[in-house]
Amino acid sequence: MPVISGTGKTESVKDLAKAMGVYCVVFNCSDQIDFKMMAKLFSGLAQTGAWTCLDEFNRIDIEVLSVIAQQLMQVRQALLVNAQHFIFQGTEIPLKTGFGCMITMNPGYAGRTELPDNLKVLFRPVSMMIPDYALIAEIMLFAEGFDSASILSKKMVKLYKLSSEQLSQQDHYDFGMRAVKSVLVMAGALKRAHPDLSEDVVLIRAMRDSNVPKFLADDLPLFQAIVNDLFPRVDIPSVDYGELEVAIKACLTDAGLQPVPEFITKIIQLYDTFQVRFGVMLVGPTGAGKTTCYNILCQAMLRLHGQGSQNSSYQPVHTHVLNSKCVSMGELYGEVDALTQEWSDGLASSIMREAIKDETKSKHWVVFDGPVDALWIENMNTVLDDNMTLCLANGERIKLKQELRMLFEVQDLAVASPATVSRCGMVYMTPGMKSCILKRFILNSIV
Numbered sequence: 147m148p149v150i151s152g153t154g155k156t157e158s159v160k161d162l163a164k165a166m167g168v169y170c171v172v173f174n175c176s177d178q179i180d181f182k183m184m185a186k187l188f189s190g191l192a193q194t195g196a197w198t199c200l201d202e203f204n205r206i207d208i209e210v211l212s213v214i215a216q217q218l219m220q221v222r223q224a225l226l227v228n229a230q231h232f233i234f235q236g237t238e239i240p241l242k243t244g245f246g247c248m249i250t251m252n253p254g255y256a257g258r259t260e261l262p263d264n265l266k267v268l269f270r271p272v273s274m275m276i277p278d279y280a281l282i283a284e285i286m287l288f289a290e291g292f293d294s295a296s297i298l299s300k301k302m303v304k305l306y307k308l309s310s311e312q313l314s315q316q317d318h319y320d321f322g323m324r325a326v327k328s329v330l331v332m333a334g335a336l337k338r339a340h341p342d343l344s345e346d347v348v349l350i351r352a353m354r355d356s357n358v359p360k361f362l363a364d365d366l367p368l369f370q371a372i373v374n375d376l377f378p379r380v381d382i383p384s385v386d387y388g389e390l391e392v393a394i395k396a397c398l399t400d401a402g403l404q405p406v407p408e409f410i411t412k413i414i415q416l417y418d419t420f421q422v423r424f425g426v427m428l429v430g431p432t433g434a435g436k437t438t439c440y441n442i443l444c445q446a447m448l449r450l451h452g453q454g455s456q457n458s459s460y461q462p463v464h465t466h467v468l469n470s471k472c473v474s475m476g477e478l479y480g481e482v483d484a485l486t487q488e489w490s491d492g493l494a495s496s497i498m499r500e501a502i503k504d505e506t507k508s509k510h511w512v513v514f515d516g517p518v519d520a521l522w523i524e525n526m527n528t529v530l531d532d533n534m535t536l537c538l539a540n541g542e543r544i545k546l547k548q549e550l551r552m553l554f555e556v557q558d559l560a561v562a563s564p565a566t567v568s569r570c571g572m573v574y575m576t577p578g579m580k581s582c583i584l585k586r587f588i589l590n591s592i593v
Contacts, residue, residue, distance in 0.1 A: 156172055156199050156201050156250055156528075156531065156533070159172075159197070159199040159248050159250070163197050168196065168197050168244060168246070169194070169196040169197070170196065170197040170198065170199060171187075171191065171196060171197070171198045171199070171543075172198075172199045172201060172528055172533050172535070173187065173198060173199070173200055173201065173528075173537050173543065174201045174202060174524075174525060174526075174527050174528040174529075174535075174537040175200050175201060175202050175203050175205050175206050175537075176202075176205055176206070176475070176479075176524070176525045176537075176539060177205055177206065177207055177475070178475060178476065178479070178481060178482075178539035179206050179207075179210060179539055180210055180482070180539075181210050181213035181214060181217070183539065183540060183541045184210070184213075184214050184217060185217055185234075185235045186541055187541060188217055188218070188221060188234070188247075189234055189235070189237075189239055191245055191247075192221055192224075192234065192239060192240075192241050192242070192245050193239055193240050193241070193242065194242065195242030195243065195244030195245055196244065196245070196246075197244075197245075197246040197247070197248065198246070198247050198248070199248045199249075199250060200247070200248070200249045200250070201250050201527055201528060202250070202251060202252070202524055202527060203249035203250065203251050203261075204251040204258045204259045204260070204261060205258060205259065205524060206259065207259065208259050208260075208262065211259065211261060211262055211265055212262050212264070212265070214265065215262060215264045215265035215268065216264075217234075217235070218247065218265070218268050219264075219268065220232070220233075220234055220235075221234065221241075221245060221247075222268060224241050225241070225243065225245065228243070229241055249269060252563070252565060277323055279303045279306070279323065279326055280299050280300055280303045281299075282323070282326070283295075283298075283299035283302050283303060283326060283330060284296055284299035286327070286330040286334075287299055287330060287333070287334075287349075289334075290330065290333060290334030290337055291334070291337055291338070292333075292337065292345050292348075292349075293345065294345050294346075298345060298346070298349050301349075301376045301377065302326070302329070302349065302353065303326075304376060305353060305372055305373065305376055306321045306325070306326060307321075308372050309321055309357070309369060309372060312368060312372070313361070313365045313368060313369065314362060314364065314365055316362065317558060317559040317560050317562065317567070318360055318427065318429050318558075318559045318567060318572045318574065319360065319567075319572075320564070320567045320568045320572075322564075322568045323568075324531075324568045324569060325356070325357075325568065328356055328422045328423060328571065329349075329352050329353050329356045329357075330352075331422055332352040332355060332356055332421070332422045333348055333349050333351075333352035333353075335421075335422075336348045336351055336352055344380070346377055346380050347380060347381075347382055347383070350373060350377055350380065350382055351382065351385070353373070354373070354382075355415075355418050356419075356422065356571075357369065358415070359412070359415035359416070359418070359419055359571075359572065359573040359574065360429075360571075360572035360573065360574050361574065362574065362576070363576055387414055389450055389453075389455060389457075390414065390417065390446060390450065390460075391410060391414065393446040393447075393449045393450050394410050394413050394414070394442060394443070394446045395410065396446075396449065397442050397445040397446045397449060398410070398442060400445075401438075401442065401445075403438070403442075408576075409435060409439070412435075412439055412573065412575060413439055413442055413443050413446070415573050416428070416439055416440060416443055416573050417443055417447075419571040419572075419573055420551055420571075421459070422571065423570060423571030424529070424530060424534055424546075424550075424551060424552060425526075425529070425530040425551070425552040425553075425554070425569055425570040425571070426551065426552070426553050426554070426570060426571045426572075426573065427518075427553075427554040427555075427556055427559070427570045427571070427572050427573070428440065428553065428554065428555050428556070428573050428575060429556055429557070429558065429559065429572055429573070429574050429575065430557070430574060430575030430576065430577065431557055431575075431577050432557065434575035434576065434577055435575055436555045436575050437515075437555065439573075439575065440465070440511070440513070440553060440555075441465075443463075444463040444465060444511075447459075447460045447461060447462070447463055447509075448462050448463065458507070461507050461508055461509050461549075462508045462509070463508070463509045463510075463511055464501075464504075464508060464509070464510045464511070465510075465511045465513055466497045466501070466510065466511070466512045466513065467513040467515055468493055468494065468497070468512075468513070468514060468515070469514075469515050469516040470494070470514045470516050470522050470523075471516040471517055471522070472516070473492075473493060475521075475522060475525075476492065477492055477493060478492045478493055478494050478522060479492040479494055479495055479525055479538060479539065480492035480495045480538050480539065480540070481539060482539060482540055489538075489540045494512065494536075495536060495538055495544070497512055498512065498536055498544060498546060498550065499544060501546075501547070501549075501550050502544065502545075502546060502547050502550065504549070507549065508549065509549050509550075509551065510549060510550045510551070511550075511551050511552075511553050512550070512551070512552055512553065513553045513554075513555060514552070514553070514554045514555065515555045516555075516556070517556060517557065517561075518554055518556050518559060518561075518562045518566065519561045519562065520561060520562060520563040520566070523554075523562065523566050524563065524565070524566070525537070526552070527565060527566075527569065529546065529552060530552060530566070530569035530570060531569055534546045552570075554570065
């Protein structure tokens, strides 16, 4: 049983299980987990011979970890003697030899616990190294239909390396594996949508659309210079957003707002980011227009849907806004009553549960309006990555739909962990935006 630390941990376990044909249950741990819930999980896995990947395992309280060590010891001793049945937590259950338990953890963050010694000895430590970005990018580009994948992958990796070294260091910047993968997914979609475009142009557009929204104004010229150096004499045609841009201008006018080109660009960038990321963060100071940005996008998509647009991504949007810092963890995600052992849903889990019941094509955005820290948002690690699953403290795993999106409206990410930053797409609202977005047309008001 390994304990894995580093980057790309759960993805590595899932890929290994898939290659071996083994069912793997990924569960995101939190400080609300108790020993009874873990006993149910281990009992089911032992009887089915499945694997489990316990993500952020060291967020569990030290008292619970000590009991978990004894539970795993019982299973391990039964496996060592090749037992067909064994006594687990006072009940005799069958045992299949395929049982495997992997734990992943990042030490040093807020809310982390040092594993007790009796638990450490049951696991073999494995450190995940930095992956070969160029090889992964080359394979994915080949899979997406690129003929010159070998050359393009090297240029792409070089671009990200230079960007991480030469651009300013911001809390919401990320040039890791998840950022690379989102660019490759977008490049594949553009390749299929525009098969006549040059492959260089397709990749540049994907890298530009994925990275430009999060850059500060001072970093944009430097990023453009790096792109020009890596892809010399490549002319990038401007993108015509057509009906979307027209709808955004109309919605701004109806709301009594000025159709400032920079603000319209940010709204379009938010739309593009939603196409490739399940979780998106609107980052910027108060008054930069974060709330107005996503509200206008909702109205524009509703307008286009009502006009019968041929684009299936233009659907009615239902927003569910909440402040995650004004409630406790139990009130946010749900909790088990210590006396009655009854489960009560939290605010976020109730919203997500209702959203997945919607059988229509309407979109649902869960908007977390408030500061992001490493305490409450770590419970959503499996929501924001490829698992798209909310793990609750009662052992329930809620599989979310593609029509659902997580939107975070934050001022900064100074106390967020790198794991959170890498999982979300970023749209940075420049501070100067609030000076050019006026609540009313000044000229009209004067007249």
